[in-house]
Amino acid sequence: MSLATDAADQPTLYKRIRADIEKRILTGEWPPGHRIPFEHELVARYGCSRMTVNKALSELAQADLIERRRRAGSFVRRPQHQSAVLKIADIRAEIIALGRGYGYELIGRKLRTATAADRDRLGVKKAGKVVAINCRHSADNVPFAVEDRLIDLASVPDAATADFSREPPGSWLLHHVPWTEAEHTISAIVADDRTAEALDIAVGAPCLVIDRYTWRSARTITAVRLLYPGDSHRLVARFKGG
Amino acid sequence: MSLATDAADQPTLYKRIRADIEKRILTGEWPPGHRIPFEHELVARYGCSRMTVNKALSELAQADLIERRRRAGSFVRRPQHQSAVLKIADIRAEIIALGRGYGYELIGRKLRTATAADRDRLGVKKAGKVVAINCRHSADNVPFAVEDRLIDLASVPDAATADFSREPPGSWLLHHVPWTEAEHTISAIVADDRTAEALDIAVGAPCLVIDRYTWRSARTITAVRLLYPGDSHRLVARFKGG
DNA sequence: CACGATTATATGTCTAGACATATAAGTCAA
DNA sequence: TTGACTTATATGTCTAGACATATAATCGTG
Incomplete structure (x- = not known):
């Protein structure tokens, strides 16, 4: 399944955090290059532990939506490769x-x-x-x-x-x-x-x-x-x- | 970057676990449908906490290499959709x-x-x-x-x-x-x-x-x-x- | 001013627990 | 045999810490 999900059917917190951030990226509210809030800021905002926001951010990073840089923060990535991706197995x-x-x-x-x-x-x-x-x-x-x-x-x-x-x-x-x-x-x-x-x-x-x-x-x-x-x-x- | 990485340059444990499992899947040693070891078995094998193997398995699941089912276990997925996937943005x-x-x-x-x-x-x-x-x-x-x-x-x-x-x-x-x-x-x-x-x-x-x-x-x-x-x-x- | 050393800080990884929850499997009754 | 109920269990999520590590920023020195 894709990362794109409605915020409504998110029972779990980290998914909600991930969806919130994703939404802002995809609507352009946070354009490429924008620094998203630090983990500790998100911890404060959502009132959860760091591992929870870390999981959300890690998944966004794995999905290439954000780039994480030590000491610098997490940044919205440029939209995926423009070129084509094609898979045909057999x-x-x-x-x-x-x-x-x-x-x-x-x-x-x-x-x-x-x-x-x-x-x-x-x-x-x-x-x-x-x-x-x-x-x-x-x-x-x-x-x-x-x-x-x-x-x-x-x-x-x-x-x-x-x-x-x-x-x-x-x-x-x-x-x-x-x-x-x-x-x-x-x-x-x-x-x-x-x-x-x-x-x-x-x-x-x-x-x-x-x-x-x-x-x-x-x-x-x-x-x-x-x-x-x-x-x-x-x-x-x-x-x-x- | 792909998940495919050499085991050599894996300083961290969860990446090594992920790479180990991935290798067995990709070489066909664990074919589609094969149940990979339970988290508690991997915990025992690698001598680490469950969160560490969970992180490895979660990433493999996000990459669609395995499918995780509650109570049943984690299973190697069929090779990605046979059909074509194409992205052309603009x-x-x-x-x-x-x-x-x-x-x-x-x-x-x-x-x-x-x-x-x-x-x-x-x-x-x-x-x-x-x-x-x-x-x-x-x-x-x-x-x-x-x-x-x-x-x-x-x-x-x-x-x-x-x-x-x-x-x-x-x-x-x-x-x-x-x-x-x-x-x-x-x-x-x-x-x-x-x-x-x-x-x-x-x-x-x-x-x-x-x-x-x-x-x-x-x-x-x-x-x-x-x-x-x-x-x-x-x-x-x-x-x-x- | 340029450059190297130091420091502060955000992320990276990990632990040892906890409770939640979906569900396979077993149990029992109709 | 079949369906409903119960139970066991593997994953799902989360916490409150810890130490590691890369590096941006600062500070000093030549």
Whole structure:
């Protein structure tokens, strides 16, 4: 749940303190950079112990709404990063979560020494082995997305022998490479012949493109390009915040 | 900053406890649904007071890594929502953050009683007044996005008199309507004549579309459609997580 | 004035208790 | 078997302290 809650249903004091402060921040009454009252002032105002206001302030700090500086005080932070934050774990899971029938089809799989293009795409310098995978996901037997993936075997040696004819590589990786960072780039293209055929759409039809580059502690893991039919599939995102 | 930190630089005990648990979750040693040790067990294991382990567990709960249930215990949560989470605050701020010169141009503004199409788009039933705004954002004098927005005056009466010839409506709203929820839908289209001209691209060129629907406590505020040139602009998103 | 040492102070962490409260699990009766 | 009642228990919140620690501000000195 979000931090955004009505003050009415706050039985506990620290939540009320947190909500009070949050409200002032979010209405702009306390703009970014504003110093919020010291703990001892809040203790006096609310008539509680310091641990109680500390808990409220700590949560606001964890939520990045305020910044706490020793000896200086607590300050309202600038509104969250303007840029986009996107999370997409796994297409199979996404389709299943939509309540639709998941279908998967491996189109091609190649194990090769990384070409210059591969190295560039993965952002690695040394020449090593990679697996290139091409596959298609469908929902209720309608093409949902085509996937073009490169896995760096130096980071994920098991991928050389994994059976991607049954399990999609995204799901496989999710279970074999636990904690990763990723960068997504979303763009739009028009379908060329090959894409049009794979997605069963017309040549020149719009496609949504997601390029995802994944790594773990500075080690490249995989680069993947997903193509979705642009006029049918939709990436829905919901969030709370200013 | 993320919760993911090395155990080495943890001088404090609660952070070490939090990191220990987090590690087991993220490596899959404790899979989703697994019950993590009770507070009193952790108290015994780490030889500290309950408040210390409680702080560690509370932060993990706030970060949505675990779920805490009274009487039952604390459980590893399923990996975050499969679907997408996207945050885009404000195009002006986005362009400025990119270090590029921001340009804004109001193309059209109309105040009217909501048509059936308007009501449908805003998701309201009662007929009321709305403001329809059409404008263009540019970066370094190159078209960056065109915006087509509808504001519900029942929720934001001030929007009727706001001067959108200087300030983009997104920025204006951000400062006048503080705490909102939003839903984004990303898709792709090909440019029609009007869009092509506005974005200075060819007819039939791909466009990235972001439809955002914003509300606050069940009240509709605004619905906006943003069109970006699909092959030039890119929505970059970075995140941490499985 | 510039720079290093000192001090004051706000936050950071922690304790050893307390009582509240939701709820899983067990008990018992219909 | 099922439903209602009771109980045990893990978490939720809170207190009134304590000492640690980073650092803004002050003070002194060259």
